Amino acid sequence: MSERLIVIGGVAAGMSAAAKARRMNKDMDIVVYEKSGYVSYGSCGFPYFIKGEIPRIEDLIVRTPEQFAKQGIEAHVHHEVLFIDTVVKSVRVRNLETGEEFTDQWDKLILTTGGVAAKPPIPGLDLDGIFTLRTPEDALAVRSWLEEVKPQRGVIVGAGYIGLEMAEALAAHGIQVTVVEMLPQVMPNMDPDMAQLVQEELERQGVDLQLEHPVEAFEGQGRVAHVVAGGTTFPADIVIFSVGVKPNVKLAQEAGIALGPTGAVAVDDHQRTNVPNVWAAGDVAEALHLVTGKPAYIPLGTTANKQGRVAGTNAAGGDAVFAGIVGTAVAKVFDLQVARTGLSERQARDEGFDVASVRITASSRAHYMPGHRPIHVKLIFERGSHRLLGAQMVGEEGVSKRIDVLAAALHAGWTTYDVAKLDLSYAPPFAPVWDPILIAANVANK
Amino acid sequence: MSERLIVIGGVAAGMSAAAKARRMNKDMDIVVYEKSGYVSYGSCGFPYFIKGEIPRIEDLIVRTPEQFAKQGIEAHVHHEVLFIDTVVKSVRVRNLETGEEFTDQWDKLILTTGGVAAKPPIPGLDLDGIFTLRTPEDALAVRSWLEEVKPQRGVIVGAGYIGLEMAEALAAHGIQVTVVEMLPQVMPNMDPDMAQLVQEELERQGVDLQLEHPVEAFEGQGRVAHVVAGGTTFPADIVIFSVGVKPNVKLAQEAGIALGPTGAVAVDDHQRTNVPNVWAAGDVAEALHLVTGKPAYIPLGTTANKQGRVAGTNAAGGDAVFAGIVGTAVAKVFDLQVARTGLSERQARDEGFDVASVRITASSRAHYMPGHRPIHVKLIFERGSHRLLGAQMVGEEGVSKRIDVLAAALHAGWTTYDVAKLDLSYAPPFAPVWDPILIAANVANK
Numbered sequence: 001m002s003e004r005l006i007v008i009g010g011v012a013a014g015m016s017a018a019a020k021a022r023r024m025n026k027d028m029d030i031v032v033y034e035k036s037g038y039v040s041y042g043s044c045g046f047p048y049f050i051k052g053e054i055p056r057i058e059d060l061i062v063r064t065p066e067q068f069a070k071q072g073i074e075a076h077v078h079h080e081v082l083f084i085d086t087v088v089k090s091v092r093v094r095n096l097e098t099g100e101e102f103t104d105q106w107d108k109l110i111l112t113t114g115g116v117a118a119k120p121p122i123p124g125l126d127l128d129g130i131f132t133l134r135t136p137e138d139a140l141a142v143r144s145w146l147e148e149v150k151p152q153r154g155v156i157v158g159a160g161y162i163g164l165e166m167a168e169a170l171a172a173h174g175i176q177v178t179v180v181e182m183l184p185q186v187m188p189n190m191d192p193d194m195a196q197l198v199q200e201e202l203e204r205q206g207v208d209l210q211l212e213h214p215v216e217a218f219e220g221q222g223r224v225a226h227v228v229a230g231g232t233t234f235p236a237d238i239v240i241f242s243v244g245v246k247p248n249v250k251l252a253q254e255a256g257i258a259l260g261p262t263g264a265v266a267v268d269d270h271q272r273t274n275v276p277n278v279w280a281a282g283d284v285a286e287a288l289h290l291v292t293g294k295p296a297y298i299p300l301g302t303t304a305n306k307q308g309r310v311a312g313t314n315a316a317g318g319d320a321v322f323a324g325i326v327g328t329a330v331a332k333v334f335d336l337q338v339a340r341t342g343l344s345e346r347q348a349r350d351e352g353f354d355v356a357s358v359r360i361t362a363s364s365r366a367h368y369m370p371g372h373r374p375i376h377v378k379l380i381f382e383r384g385s386h387r388l389l390g391a392q393m394v395g396e397e398g399v400s401k402r403i404d405v406l407a408a409a410l411h412a413g414w415t416t417y418d419v420a421k422l423d424l425s426y427a428p429p430f431a432p433v434w435d436p437i438l439i440a441a442n443v444a445n446k
Numbered sequence: 447m448s449e450r451l452i453v454i455g456g457v458a459a460g461m462s463a464a465a466k467a468r469r470m471n472k473d474m475d476i477v478v479y480e481k482s483g484y485v486s487y488g489s490c491g492f493p494y495f496i497k498g499e500i501p502r503i504e505d506l507i508v509r510t511p512e513q514f515a516k517q518g519i520e521a522h523v524h525h526e527v528l529f530i531d532t533v534v535k536s537v538r539v540r541n542l543e544t545g546e547e548f549t550d551q552w553d554k555l556i557l558t559t560g561g562v563a564a565k566p567p568i569p570g571l572d573l574d575g576i577f578t579l580r581t582p583e584d585a586l587a588v589r590s591w592l593e594e595v596k597p598q599r600g601v602i603v604g605a606g607y608i609g610l611e612m613a614e615a616l617a618a619h620g621i622q623v624t625v626v627e628m629l630p631q632v633m634p635n636m637d638p639d640m641a642q643l644v645q646e647e648l649e650r651q652g653v654d655l656q657l658e659h660p661v662e663a664f665e666g667q668g669r670v671a672h673v674v675a676g677g678t679t680f681p682a683d684i685v686i687f688s689v690g691v692k693p694n695v696k697l698a699q700e701a702g703i704a705l706g707p708t709g710a711v712a713v714d715d716h717q718r719t720n721v722p723n724v725w726a727a728g729d730v731a732e733a734l735h736l737v738t739g740k741p742a743y744i745p746l747g748t749t750a751n752k753q754g755r756v757a758g759t760n761a762a763g764g765d766a767v768f769a770g771i772v773g774t775a776v777a778k779v780f781d782l783q784v785a786r787t788g789l790s791e792r793q794a795r796d797e798g799f800d801v802a803s804v805r806i807t808a809s810s811r812a813h814y815m816p817g818h819r820p821i822h823v824k825l826i827f828e829r830g831s832h833r834l835l836g837a838q839m840v841g842e843e844g845v846s847k848r849i850d851v852l853a854a855a856l857h858a859g860w861t862t863y864d865v866a867k868l869d870l871s872y873a874p875p876f877a878p879v880w881d882p883i884l885i886a887a888n889v890a891n892k
Contacts, residue, residue: 012879045814045874059814290869301879302872323867330871339871368491368505400876401847404883407869408854421769423736423853425776425785426748428491430846433458433747437850 002027005315006091006106008081008251010034011041012301013282014112015063016308017315018073021110024316030072031104033079033093036135039065040075044301046139047162050146051169057136084109084255086275108277108315111252111265112308115245115283115299124218130239133162142240151175151237155227157215158243159186161331161338164198166240167207168334175238177207180229182214182243187338189329190392191345193359194378197394198333205334210234215243245299247284260286262297269321271311279315281307288324291342291389291410292351298327326410327390330400337399341407342390345380356383358444362436364398366428373397377440379406379416386415386444398431405437416444448473451761452537452552454527454697456480457487458747459728460558461509462754463761464519467556470762476518477550479525479539482581485511486521490747492585493608496592497615503582530555530701532721554723554761557698557711558754561691561729561745570664576685579608588686597621597683601673603661604689605632607777607784610644612686613653614780621684623653626675628660628689633784635775636838637791639805640824643840644779651780656680661689691745693730706732708743715767717757725761727753734770737788737835737856738797744773772856773836776846783845787853788836791826802829804890808882810844812874819843823886825852825862832861832890844877851883862890 005021007014010032018030032039040062048054065075076093082101083092091109094101117132119125129149131142145151154170156163159181167177179186179202185195186202186209202209213230218239220226227234247264258274260266265273265280269288273280282304289296303325313320330339348355357380365372375395381388391406393399409419420441426433434442451467453460456478464476478485486508494500511521522539528547529538535555540547563578565571575595577588591597600616602609605627613623625632625648631641632648632655648655659676664685666672673680693710704720706712711719711726715734719726728750735742749771759766776785794801803826811818821841827834837852839845855865866887872879880888 042812042814042874042879044872044879045812048815048874053816054814062813300872302870302881305879324869326869328869328871330873330876332873332875337876341869341871366488366491367508368488368500369494370499398847400871400873401844401851404851404868404870404881405847405854407871408851408858411864411868412854412858412860414858418857422850422857423748423770423772423774423787424850425774425787425846425853426490426746427776427778427846428488428494429778430776430783433488433490433751435748435850 002029003107004029004031004105005108005110006104007032007110007112008091009112009114010039010075010077011043011112011114011282012304013308013311014110015040015068016305017110017112017281017312018068018075019071020309020312021316022071022073024313024318028316030074032073032075033081033091034075034077035080035096036137037077038136039068039077041136043134046133047165047169049139050142050166051172057140060136081251084251086255086278089277109279110311110315111257111273111278111280111284112282113248113251113284116248117241118244118246120243122215122217124220124224125241127218127220127224128222129224129237130218130241132241133166145238146173149237153235154178154238154240155180155234155236156240156242157227158241160242160244161187161329163240163242164333165331166242167202170238170240171205171207178210178234179207180210180213180215180227180234182212184212189344190338190340191378194376194392194394197376198336198338201334201336245283247297247299249284252280252284260295262286262295264297266295270314271307271322272314279311281311287322290324290326296325296327298325300329326407328403328407330403335396336394337396338394339399339403340390340392341403342388342410343380344390344392348380348389353389354383355389356381358440360436360440360443362439363432364395365430366432369428375399375436377436379440379444381416381444386417388414388416388419402437416441420445448475449553450475450477450551451554451556452550453478453556453558454537455558455560455728456485456521456523457489457558457560457728458750459754459757460556461486461514462751463556463558463727463758464514464521465517466755466758467762468517468519470759470764474762476520478519478521479527479537480521480523481526481542482583483523484582485514485523487582489580492579493611493615495585496588496612497618503586506582527697530697532701532724535723555725556757556761557703557719557724557726557730558728559694559697559730562694563687564690564692566689568661568663570666570670571687573664573666573670574668575670575683576664576687578687579612591684592619595683599681600624600684600686601626601680601682602686602688603673604687605655606688606690607633607775609686609688610779611777612688613648616684616686617651617653624656624680625653626656626659626661626673626680628658630658635790636784636786637824640822640838640840643822644782644784647780647782691729693743693745695730698726698730706741708732708741710743712741716760717753717768718760725757727757733768736770736772742771742773744771746775772853774849774853776849781842782840783842784840785845785849786836786838787849788834788856789826790836790838794826794835799835800829801835802827804886806882806886806889808885809878810841811876812878815874821845821882823882825886825890827862827890832863834860834862834865848883862887866891
């Protein structure tokens with residue numbers, strides 16, 4: 001009898017795992033249980049679906065259950081796993097359409113239950129018109145609300161990258177947007193000096209940004225009408241609640257699958273959990289941060305896909321390793337590209353590094369080329385050794401892939417001296433002859 | 447008495463050297479002799495000046511002799527160095543404006559005489575209306591010709607990146623452009639399969655591309671009227687002759703400064719020549735290629751600026767090293783970005799590597815984002831070890847800085863396995879969740 005692999009969760013990590021396991025092993029039974037009505041969707045596209053740039057939610061689907069079936073992968077949507085038994089190796093599953101429950105046996109289990117939107121106990125959080133954004137159903141609900149209610153005033157709670165992407169999405173519908181944020185800056189993974197550039201862009205775009213305004217309550221009769229934050233009342237007929245993502249570890253905890261120091265599922269470099277034959281991957285799991293050498297919880301689609309592949313390979317009898325992350329991320333905030341990799345200055349200090357940093361402003365193209373725009377580069381490095389610890393970039397063009405050069409530098413463990421030596425590409429339409437990265441490294445090396 | 451540094455040539459390498467020497471050493475006399483009428487210009491901008499995107503030639507100047515004078519650097523334009531005496535440590539100089547000749551003494555000498563356009567003995571090459579493109583005077587002459595003659599038919603001889611940038615520049619003036627190239631492909635530093643993509647773009651843009659058409663003669667009465675190439679006669683009222691650049695080593699050779707195997711001036715990692723107290727940098731000099739471990743001649747502004755800094759530091763009593771190059775370059779060819787780093791497949795074979803390669807086509811943005819365009823990535827690696835040897839990329843967006851990640855990989859000496867591990871940035875407007883680089887590396891690793 002062939003081995004049976006069950007994958008719990010069918011988004012980035014889960015479907016990468018299932019597909020890779022199938023390619024590795026033609027004989028294995030592979031079954032995926034996904035609670036939502038969709039598998040294999042690009043959740044990072046939700047803001048652009050809501051904005052209206054992407055016409056249909058189906059456009060975000062990479063492959064449907066029918067397409068997976070042709071590869072010999074049974075992907076069941078609207079199926080919630082209720083319990084994992086790691087002794088008899090089974091899962092208890094509920095078909096959310098019929099209410100029927102059943103038990104399924106596994107030889108190998110991959111846990112990709114993802115993340116859930118953090119929802120602190122704030123009065124009124126369950127009013128209509130308040131949305132989080134994790135599933136296609138969430139995105140569809142926001143778009144329906146936009147069509148049916150035609151909101152005039154939107155409040156975004158939380159100025160992380162999803163919040164700011166949603167600010168852009170709502171503004172595109174002519175909604176007057178207020179962003180309320182508990183912290184004194186937007187994008188807490190960026191340093192305040194770089195976040196300031198993002199804040200200026202939000203102001204230029206007419207967004208009402210309210211920093212140091214923790215949300216206290218939502219008010220309304222059935223439907224949200226006001227947001228109370230920092231003692232001020234903001235009118236709102238739509239609210240996007242995006243204060244962060246937590247690993248969805250309930251099933252893992254109940255099954256005795258160990259969590260790590262971040263609160264996400266602990267995994268080794270093979271994506272193995274502490275329970276034999278159980279792997280975890282994606283937003284439910286930790287990842288080794290190569291700069292700190294410690295586990296980190298940075299839930300991103302890129303990591304989920306890579307970890308899923310590794311888990312799938314290993315569950316199918318192969319031997320793959322996930323090398324780790326360096327914390328690279330980019331977001332579009334209106335006309336700005338905002339990117340980071342490694343540690344922020346604050347994170348580096350918190351890790352005990354003796355931190356130095358430089359920040360430069362250069363040009364995205366040769367100074368004489370029309371259309372050149374400022375590009376801001378910050379390098380964070382260890383005083384003395386000059387080991388690169390992190391980098392941040394903000395600009396209207398040339399940021400999104402330029403940050404990846406510094407991500408590579410972190411993988412290599414380079415110093416700012418090493419970075420200054422790089423033979424980077426140059427042509428007047430694309431860069432100055434001294435690339436902004438090299439300018440920053442040269443300043444760091446002075 | 448203070449030491450005297452003479453720099454021969456005042457463009458990228460020369461002025462970087464002079465400026466760096468001044469920052470290192472406040473006391474040194476620093477004198478630059480430049481044959482053309484300009485110093486410190488961005489010659490890579492000439493095609494865009496000729497195209498009309500840049501209004502004035504002065505826009506290409508980084509700093510004028512007057513500005514250098516304020517830093518205590520004497521920069522003399524229209525001054526040609528005729529001879530270097532390395533025994534008595536002098537140079538013989540002619541003031542091209544007055545015809546006056548004089549001798550100047552140096553303690554330290556930096557040779558940055560640059561490159562010259564290759565000019566094989568082709569009948570009619572001296573006809574009016576045939577231009578090479580090395581100096582601001584060349585660029586001004588082309589622009590005057592465009593204004594005065596209003597050419598209808600242009601022939602570009604040589605399909606390297608300057609030739610193709612000039613094809614775009616002439617086409618922008620409504621000129622019907624023919625490109626004649628001796629080789630069976632454009633851009634000989636790209637592999638034929640990637641060059642094919644560029645050839646298709648030239649066709650789309652209405653450029654008449656004539657491969658395997660070596661130029662045999664230029665014909666006309668005083669002024670060019672026809673180009674004969676590969677037995678065919680092409681009408682032309684303007685010709686851009688761009689068949690390559692050679693190091694301008696005449697002064698060096700006469701002075702007993704040794705050349706390397708490439709025919710350019712041999713330098714060590716301090717930009718020292720074989721003659722004490724004489725450094726060389728930029729398009730006149732070789733550079734260590736980090737992939738082959740051998741000297742190479744790849745004249746580019748990026749290398750010239752870096753080498754100039756190193757030469758300037760060392761001539762001023764400091765201790766700087768130029769690490770070497772990996773052969774990174776990018777060019778805009780109409781709507782395409784065309785980039786390369788490391789060795790091409792052919793170059794790698796010529797170097798004796800057992801070469802493997804993969805080529806993939808991916809999307810420049812998430813598949814569901816409007817405006818995504820194909821991006822073609824080729825990785826060249828050593829069979830067996832999977833050591834990365836080179837990479838090439840062609841696409842309408844997202845190429846110019848993405849190639850730099852692979853340049854960094856070459857600096858690091860990574861394999862395609864290492865490349866596949868990179869934590870690269872992702873957001874739907876800027877990349878697919880599997881970056882094209884990772885897709886290519888994953889295919890290479892299968």
